[in-house]
Amino acid sequence: MGVRRRFHLAVIIGRGSDLIFSRASLLAFRRRGYNRAFSGFLAGFGEGADVSEASRFVQEIAEQSDDFSRWYTDVVLKAELADYSPVRGCMVIRPYGYALWENMRDALDKRIRATGHVNAYFPLFIPENLLKQEAEHVAGFSPEVAWVTAGGDDDLEERLAIRPTSEVLFLTMYSKWIQSWRDLPVLINQWANVVRWEMRTYLFLRTMEFLWQEGHTAHRTEVEAQEEVLRMLEVYRDFVETELAIPVIPGGKSEGEKFAGAQATYTIEAMMGDGRALQAGTSHAFGQHFAQVFNITFLDRDGERRHVWTTSWGVTTRLVGAVVMAHGDSSGLVLPPRVAPYQAVAVPIFRNEEEAQRVRGVIDDLARRLDGRVRLHADWSDHTPGWKFNEWELRGVPVRLEIGPRDVANGQVLAVRRDTREKQAIPVGELSARLPTLLEDIQRSLFAKALAFRESRSHRVGSIQEIVQQIEVERGFFYAPWCGNGECEAEVKAKTGATLRCLPLRGDGESGACLVCGQPETTTAVFARAY
């Protein structure tokens, strides 16, 4: 009955013709959840259809400020980036979310190739004994390993681990492939799925299975290996800042936060919309340790046999979550144009077939002129313009083009920015030239906005107490002098819930006494509560 009443109301309001395209009434629509019912009616639906569709679309998302975590989950689910699967801790990456990931993957893959790396594919399984060859490594991962113990109807003699990461497989093969200095460096990357048995999972940010890229390299000298580790960290920084418009802090991890088995781990740390930190990518130096464990030696120029120096580096699908959390607002996703599945959506507005024809002419012509330079989606679905406005706002399309009969008559199109909601009438003839520029402008301002936000949430402190006081007000990054002692690091975590995110590569010149023990010999560390 409730549905039916909504229904009639919707129709009445729907009769308000063009009125329904004003933002105010749109929001009113969304608040009251009418637009779906209205479109359902237009589409000549029975009540059943309206109910079923309403159940999918007539929904509010939580306010960011009230409950950031619920807001995030609402947006991921309702923008159809991902959905829960029948498997605990595993999600389905839906077409819209996967297209976003594919754009990220392709942009990063270009950079990985440009720095001389090649792709390959290594097995999903790792025999238990092989995984256990490196004690520290297995200690770090075995609590997270999914074990295959049966194949068909037979139990296996040796359990197979599903790769949590593939160091041991790559290095086992490298020991077979590398013979002389002329085989070096070996620079191989793989795009693959990995599994880590997480107890508390979170869409994109922490899932049992996730997609990632893992590079594994072997070098002749320590210097070359160290250059590689920092080269790939810089590739990640450039990729995340340029393509995802998310500013990051490149730095080293503390002993306590290092990758299992690594000599040194470097990271890029990003700030999410709630002031929490997110580790966006890591690059590891293994020295000759793994080479010794897996006996990877080469005959050097001077005829001496030496062990290689190895590295590994990776980023994962959690970056999709980072994009949502770094740019999203109360209306949903705000996607950076460079990776957005649709960079612009054209919403046709018409009251009859004759108007539809004229509008279609303009849209088809635009598509021709753009000729693939802009990923344009024309939404001809039989929903109301109002519903489409909400839908594509929720899904974060950078630019919405509203094209109605009056616009056609005036030879212009109304372009609406998703990030600022700024509207501008653009002459049809200039659209194909101005749209790309507008998208670049949006990309730039998303980065600038995220950077300004991070700076506003970054504080230099000299004591734990300052963090304690400040972090209760709002989360953020806390720059503090640290003596390098793990106990001091642990005390900060115990008292503030903030972990040591990184020791920034670009020091800020500041110094002082350790925020915990007061010892004068310190480096600057960034502390924050993190995902």
Added chain:
Amino acid sequence: MGVRRRFHLAVIIGRGSDLIFSRASLLAFRRRGYNRAFSGFLAGFGEGADVSEASRFVQEIAEQSDDFSRWYTDVVLKAELADYSPVRGCMVIRPYGYALWENMRDALDKRIRATGHVNAYFPLFIPENLLKQEAEHVAGFSPEVAWVTAGGDDDLEERLAIRPTSEVLFLTMYSKWIQSWRDLPVLINQWANVVRWEMRTYLFLRTMEFLWQEGHTAHRTEVEAQEEVLRMLEVYRDFVETELAIPVIPGGKSEGEKFAGAQATYTIEAMMGDGRALQAGTSHAFGQHFAQVFNITFLDRDGERRHVWTTSWGVTTRLVGAVVMAHGDSSGLVLPPRVAPYQAVAVPIFRNEEEAQRVRGVIDDLARRLDGRVRLHADWSDHTPGWKFNEWELRGVPVRLEIGPRDVANGQVLAVRRDTREKQAIPVGELSARLPTLLEDIQRSLFAKALAFRESRSHRVGSIQEIVQQIEVERGFFYAPWCGNGECEAEVKAKTGATLRCLPLRGDGESGACLVCGQPETTTAVFARAY
């Protein structure tokens, strides 16, 4: 000591200057395994280095005619397409093989998108109960399932299957996503790894883990679903014939060869270089059966709830093996230009730095002019030209460009086709224009050659006896009238080892009495021994 003697000989023969670039002496070189030693010497190696490198490169591959299967394995391993891994039945796809797969994947992905499909990613795991919902399906796959029974240190309450295929996951989600006719069709594809617990494995053709693409679609009507099944079969045919230059026979599978749970299975069947058949891709119609099992209903235009009609279709990394087996020759791989990682390799020939400079000028200029239109690799490694000729022949690069000081002087380059070994001198100025044409020509002749081979190995027969006699002489495709009875099909297999590959969509008009029971009502079936 043996190595050292070879060494000196190599140097002496090496002194034969340009002589060593003639094919005859090259083959002599390869037979005697000198060229590596020679290059090792040039590179100023100690004996150790020579031994280590020799062990990798100074190798013969088996003769196709003697032992096709060993020839295949030799080529896959020595061309570095793949290597055995520490995990039984799993291989490592090496960079050269993976680049080949990436080119195939991208070409097919374009076609899959062009027909309106989108990509997504579904979980690796399938809960045992979910997999068991469809009896026939699970019966077909459970003997091949790898089971996860422990996560971290805990045993699981319910076993998780590693996907052998993802019907049950896609359809479970579809039952949640599909509400009305307006949600249809749902056209989703995924590129992923799957696992089937194979006992007898074979590089690329049959591995426990393999990479593939699996499309899963849901439709409003039976007609639309049937159109989809045949549309994707045609996409596969066009892809395999156009990109891989392998002719295929599209047809339906018999009851006995159908996919577990399918109402009808369609296939494209290719002939390998030994006359055996290889199933290169399949497309399945499920009717409403899976929709009933997974309760996928939609509200139709008329307000009625109906079950959807589903399909699925896939091709796998076995296509890499198909390319090797369909085109390879006694010198190794012969790659179709459209998917070859390198379409042309430039081999510089010089005796001193001054000559090297002049040759480099020509190659760099060519690369500039080609501007990415041709995947050109300039091999400046410090091996001898002779070694490089062998290496890139073994690895199947379609065109080799030999560029020496005399060529530079004459303003020309010697282009050598990998498929026909035909040589032609091409003026440097015309190279960037003629190379693409030459590659298209090679692509066409590879297809024509494979087609002619298939026809020469295809026979129309009227009785099992004819197959028995013929198949002992040489393997091939046997077209025969078949009554449709599974017992007759089984008898052919029992007596000839040949299975029913398909019932060709394009009938050849011929008819006759069943090759087994003699019943007059028949359709034409293709029988062959298969991989």
